[in-house]
Amino acid sequence: MIDIQKIRADFPILNKKVNGKPLVYLDNAATSQKPQVVIDSIVNYYTTINSNIHRGVHTLSQKATDAYEQARIKLQQHFNAKKSYEIILTAGTTHSINIVATGFSSLLKKGDEIIVSAMEHHSNIVPWQMLCERTGAILKVIPMDEVGELLMNGYDALLSNKTKLVFVNHVSNALGTINPIEKIIEKAHKVGAAVLIDGAQSCPHIKPDLQKLNVDFYVASAHKLCGPTGVGILYGKEAWLNKLPPYQGGGEMIKQVTFEKTTYADLPHKFEAGTPNIAGVIAFGTAIDYMNEIGFDNIAAYENELLEYATKKLLSIEGLKIYGTSQHKTAVISFNIGEIHPYDIGSIIDKLGIAVRTGHHCAQPIMDFYNIPGTVRASFSFYNTFEEIDLLYNALIKAKTMLC
Template identity: 75%
Template sequence: MFPVEQIRADFPILQRQVNGKSLVYFDNAATSQTPQIVIDAIVDYYSNYNANIHRGVHALSQEATDKYEQARITLQKHFNARHAYEMIFTSGTTHSINMVASGFSELLNEGDEIIVSALEHHSNIVPWQMLAERTGAKLKVIPMNQEGALIMDVYDELLSKKTKLVFCNHISNALGTINPIEEIIEKAHKVGAAVLVDGAQSVPHMSVDFQALDVDFYVASAHKVCGPTGMGFLYGKQEWLEKLPPYQGGGEMIETVTFEKTTYAGLPHKFEAGTPNICGGIAFGIAIDYVNSIGLDKIAAYEQELLDYGTEKLQEIEGLRIYGTAHKTSVISFNVEGIHPYDIGSILDKLGVAVRTGHHCAQPIMDFYQIPGTIRASFAFYNTKEEIDVFIEGLKKAIMMLS
């Protein structure tokens, strides 16, 4: 039996009310909630050893440095990176993607090709469009089908010796589709292309092994997996990180500086200019430890129960269509015929139920289905079937009011 009530007690925000109703939080794909142990780690840093890292000989600096670098090792072990210095701390997934896109500006030539999937978040589309404009490279798209899955036969046709970089999310934030990234990586490598995987939606729901995947770059955000906002990572194979130029110049990322010439520090500091989000990095490590204390396999199995239950209940509602029916994680994106998603989301909010409405920063997906947006309910391991029942009753009430 999954100990969901025990787990819920770890999250203070789940005890609050919204509009006089007990909070039902189904916007986990946007950001997860934060357990007390992570909150305590942030408070502890600012209360007891707030200091800059890597630069001081005094006790507070040494303590902060040790805890920050231990968090890097925690992430390395969790994701099975070969080296801790392949884990670059960033402000989040978007920052990480832009670092790679910026670096490839010096590695691509006119006529080179880069491939993106049709299921991407805007943060894994726009930086590559900008890269193509800067370099003259051509951007190609792996199309999707009505089930919300990528059409892999077309991917095979898009790949060629001109392909230099492929980027794809592990899981679609808008539909929940789990993409076949093992196949995507293997086929890209056969033509000599590197692969970047956006793991923002996968790291909260499944175990990810960088070496087993043989992925070149992998990026994610702490706030999707019980950690703080403003913190994430870029994983890169050592050989790729050494090829890429620094993203920013400043303190920490240098070896020596003179007015004639600057030499850069080794990994990971080459990509970590300036004072980082120190407590964010430490708290990220604590969040990973917390999730591992529950077990990602157990989390995945329980979330599948929630997905199956929620899907079954929603399918009973007349005029409701679910978008994305391929193999997926605990996200249900849907509309009700004749009713704008925003209107339903607003009424659900009055009933204490938090869902996301809109295009979910994935407008090409909405354009494919020829809709303005969807209602998205995304479940986490601290949600319950009873909360789904509250959501369903609220949805029925909203439909009745708006019909």
């Protein structure tokens, strides 16, 4: 069970007022808010053990290294990776995807095919387009339908022995749809293709079991899991990570350097050049602990109640249309009201203290599919309340009255 008042007390920003109104934060798909324990973790690092890691014999360096590597183990356990060194610590989901996309430049040839879905974030489109430009590989797209679900028959038709890579988000950031990644992974493996799953939007709501999924690569960001910005993970099966060349050269990722030749460090350091965001990684571990204490089953159940309540409430507004109506979705509602531009709605309800996202949500192909300029997106987290949904409803009624 969710003790909503206790949880909300953990998040200092939720006491803030915006434009003289209590903050109603419904932009969680863009970034989550941070509990005090995560903020304290960052402060504690800089005030008690600030030092570079892996390189020093002195006490502070050893303590910082221990805390950093303990966070990696927490992430391994949370995501159920087989080995801790299969968790590569990165600057976020986009960074993680680019490591893989760049690495495959040396593994693909002209005429090879790679597949993405029609509902990807730009971060899971552009790197693969760049990869195709470098290698001559061909990008193909799994189609979607009006409900906001992928057409699996269309996916089957794209797969062949030319398919080398498949890239799909676990959850659509624009629609909230939970994609059938188990089937997508299984089908790809049958033709010998590797699979990368973008978990940026799923991980705040779903606790993935990477070994059970049998996925080759999985990426996520800390800042959507109540952690800090600038931190993320790239999970890769050991065999695949050993095949990929390093993404960057520099300190930490080397075994031996001479002017004639450099040999690279073993995993995970091969992909972790330079000084990392040490405080951020440690705080990521703290955020994972915090969310696991609440329990992801509890989080999912409560957020589903919020989604059902908000869906029914918003659909009672005349002219409001929701985009993404799959039965399998997380707590995201993308909508428009008649012909009103989403930006205008977002601007007005911001004056009432309500934070939503407007625009194409870095998923412009989805908006093109629906032939709309964008949507208003309200995205909920486990610290949101039914009363906040009522405030959203009232604000939308007021905005509609002003704009129609």
